[in-house]
Amino acid sequence: MAKPMTKTQLVAALADEMGSDKKTASAALDAVCGLITKEVAAGGAVTLPGVGKIxxxxxxxxxxxxxxxxxxxxxxxxxxxxxxxxxxLKDSVNG
Known part of the structure; x- marks a missing residue:
């Protein structure tokens, strides 16, 4: 089993996908994580299309x-x- 991706690796990959710098990608990741945390803490739910529901x-x-x-x-x-x-996501992992 492969090692989990670290935040630094995730930010670098996100910056590459977005075609921007790491600072912008880090800010975007932090904003998304903050929004998910606020919504779930308030009793709501967040659906990430193609990934799942938290x-x-x-x-x-x-x-x-x-x-x-x-x-x-x-x-x-x-x-x-x-x-x-x-x-x-399940289907893409299983084949």
């Missing part, structure tokens, strides 16, 4: 176990960020 889901209160001690305790309800991968 959304926030609420988990109910539940019983969990500490693996070190075996002690069970109640975990409060919380929110988790989920991502559903688009069919187009």
């Amino acid at each position: 959304y926030c889901r609420e988990r109910p209160e539940r019983m969990v176990r500490n693996p070190a001690t075996g002690e069970q305790f109640k975990k409060e309800a919380d929110k988790v960020v989920k991502m559903t991968i688009a069919k187009a």
Whole structure:
């Protein structure tokens, strides 16, 4: 399995795709990440065409176990960020 792309590599590739400099590409990437973070934190969802949908889901209160001690305790309800991968991306990866 290949190493994940770093932010520096992503910015360089984005600058190359856009035909601009790395500073502009970095600003664009930061803006997109900021918008996604704001929208999902507010309870909304963001669809990236051809990539997937990022959304926030609420988990109910539940019983969990500490693996070190075996002690069970109640975990409060919380929110988790989920991502559903688009069919187009799955198809391109699988062949």
